Amino acid sequence: MSRILIIAAAQMGxxxxxxxxxxxxxxxxxxxxxxxxxxxxxxxxxxLALTTFFPRWFIADQEEIDxxxxxxxxGHEIQPLFDLAKKMKIGFSFGYAELTDKGHHFNTSxxxxxxxxxxxxYRKIHLPGHKENEPWRPFQHLEKRYFEPGDxxxxxFNAFNGRLGLCICNDRRWPETxxxxxxxxxxxxxxGYNTPAHYPPAPEHDHLQDFHNHLVLQAGAYQNGTWIVxxxxxxxxxxxxxxxxxxxxxPTGVIMAQCKGLGDEVIVHECDLxxxxxxxxxxxxxxxxxxxxxxxxxxxxxGIVWE
Ligand code: CDT
Numbered sequence: 001m002s003r004i005l006i007i008a009a010a011q012m013g014x015x016x017x018x019x020x021x022x023x024x025x026x027x028x029x030x031x032x033x034x035x036x037x038x039x040x041x042x043x044x045x046x047x048l049a050l051t052t053f054f055p056r057w058f059i060a061d062q063e064e065i066d067x068x069x070x071x072x073x074x075g076h077e078i079q080p081l082f083d084l085a086k087k088m089k090i091g092f093s094f095g096y097a098e099l100t101d102k103g104h105h106f107n108t109s110x111x112x113x114x115x116x117x118x119x120x121x122y123r124k125i126h127l128p129g130h131k132e133n134e135p136w137r138p139f140q141h142l143e144k145r146y147f148e149p150g151d152x153x154x155x156x157f158n159a160f161n162g163r164l165g166l167c168i169c170n171d172r173r174w175p176e177t178x179x180x181x182x183x184x185x186x187x188x189x190x191x192g193y194n195t196p197a198h199y200p201p202a203p204e205h206d207h208l209q210d211f212h213n214h215l216v217l218q219a220g221a222y223q224n225g226t227w228i229v230x231x232x233x234x235x236x237x238x239x240x241x242x243x244x245x246x247x248x249x250x251p252t253g254v255i256m257a258q259c260k261g262l263g264d265e266v267i268v269h270e271c272d273l274x275x276x277x278x279x280x281x282x283x284x285x286x287x288x289x290x291x292x293x294x295x296x297x298x299x300x301x302x303g304i305v306w307e
Contacts, residue, residue, distance in 0.1 A: 002272045002274055003161060003162065003272060003274045004273075005188065005272075006040045006042075006268060006269075006270050006271070007040065007041065007043075007044065007188070007227070007229055007248060007268065007269055007271050008035035008038065008040035008042070008044065008267070008268045009230075009248055009257070009267050009268075010032070010034075010035060010044065010046075010265075010266050011231055011232050011233075011234055011259045011263075011264065011265045011267075012027065012028070012031070012045065012049060012232075012234070013233075013234060013235040013263035013264050014052075014234075014238070015052045015053075015233065015237065016237075016238065019051075021077035024049065024051065025050065025077060025078055025080055026080075027264055028049065028081050028094070029080060029081055030264070031043065031045070031264060032081070032084055032085060032092065033088075034266040035090060035266055036088045036090050038266070038268040040090060040268055041091060041114070041160060042090065042091035042092060042111075042160060043090060043092045044092070044190045045092065045095070045192060045231060046095060046192035046193065046231045046232055046233040047095035047107070047109070047124075047192035047193050047194050048095050048096060048097060048107065048192075048194060049094040049192065050077075050094075051068055052238055053194040053233065053242070054097075055129065055142040055145075055146055056139040056140050056141065056238065056240055057139075057140060065105075065146060066099055068097050068146075069098060069105060070098055070099065071101075073098070073110065073118070082112065082116050083116075085112060085114070085116060086114075086115060086116035089114045091111065091112055091113050091114050091159075092111075093109060093111045093166065094109065094110070094192065095107065095108065095109040095192045096110075097146075097147075098123070104148055104151075105146060105147050106124065106147055106148060107123065107124035107127070107147045107150075107168060108123050108124070109121075109166050109168055109190075109191075109192065110166075111157060111159055111164060113159055113160070119157055119159045120155070120159060120164060120166060121152060121166075122154070122165075122166035122167065124143075124147065124169070125149050125153075125167075125171060126149075126171045126177070127144050127149055127170070128144075129141030129144050129145075130142065130145070132145070136200075138200060138239075138240075139196070139200075143170075153180075154167065154177060154184075155184070156181055156185060156186045160188075161273070162188055163184065163185045163187045163188070164186070164190065165184070165186040166190055166191065167181070168192060168193070169191065169193035172193070172213075172220060172230065173212070173216050175220070175223070178220035178221075178223065178224050178226070178228075179224060181224065182224030182226060182284075185280070187226055187251075187276045188226060188227040188228075188229070189221075189226055189228045189229070191228070191229070191231070192232070193230060193232055193233070194232075195209060195232070195242060195243045196242060196243075197209050197241040197242065198240075198241065210243050210244075210245050214245060214247065217247065218249055218253040218254075221249040221250065221251055221253045222252060222253030223284060224251075224279075224280075224284065225251040225277070225279025225280035225284050227248070227249065227250060227251060227273070227275075227276070228248075228249045229249075230245070230247055230249070231246045232244045232246045232259070234261075235263060236262075244259055244262045245258065246259040246265070247259070247267075248267060248269040250271075251279045251280075256269045256271075
């Protein structure tokens with residue numbers, strides 16, 4: 001028996017610093033219409049999909065920083081996306097900067113069901129980059145300054161007749177992310193990313209950025225027997241080249257669909273969630289084969305233990 005979810009991945013090209021939320025949302029609505037035309041059940045958008053990737057600038061003024069954040073979801077500029085999705089009966093997921101009532105700042109993503117209800121929320125745990133201004137860099141990566149580490153853990157949500165998990169960008173490089181989701185029976189993990197092609201601290205790895213992106217996504221899918229959808233904000237954004245490579249990966253780790261360019265683009269794949277069992281009940285049958293007593297260092301230490 002199959003359990004098909006038609007998944008669309010909506011890659012977005014660059015968003016300019018002065019581009020409004022309404023403009024980004026209009027682009028997202030256009031991508032959503034394409035996904036609807038292909039009968040998608042859910043469409044996945046990138047990390048921080050509503051604005052340019054603002055952590056690339058050092059901003060001293062807290063009021064200006066807060067201007068990049070959403071105090072309510074959906075706010076009035078985002079409402080048209082929720083309205084269209086509800087009208088078209090399509091679910092969606094996207095990332096945004098969240099400012100809570102208590103003044104906390106998170107890099108967040110949500111899952112919205114076909115009726116327009118937020119049914120899943122995740123706050124980014126692995127925040128890359130640095131805290132202080134580092135003017136030697138051609139662009140900053142100040143996620144550690146502008147966001148707090150997420151406080152919701154890695155959760156799997158019962159939605160869309162499946163077990164759905166979220167993570168965001170840098171999280172995908174950490175096997176712990178996918179394993180914690182895998183240990184909750186994840187059948188689909190959705191994530192967005194903004195990944196610069198140039199990594200200032202180790203530019204000798206620049207030519208490997210696309211490879212590392214797919215390497216970790218494919219490994220995460222296979223090692224946990226889950227579908228993974230990775231969605232880029234891509235292209236030349238405010239002087240910074242962002243990789244593309246948006247893709248939909250099967251539980252055997254195979255890329256089933258991939259974007260061709262670096263602009264706004266939709267790919268769609270019919271994902272059978274029951275395929276997860278082929279891996280989860282065999283080679284990676286956790287109950288049968290895991291040896292957690294031998295993995296204690298994973299949670300007892302943050303860094304390397306030399307003895
Ligand atoms: N957005 C994000 O998490 N980007 C990081 C860049 C790492 S280099 C500071 C990534 O892992 O793709």
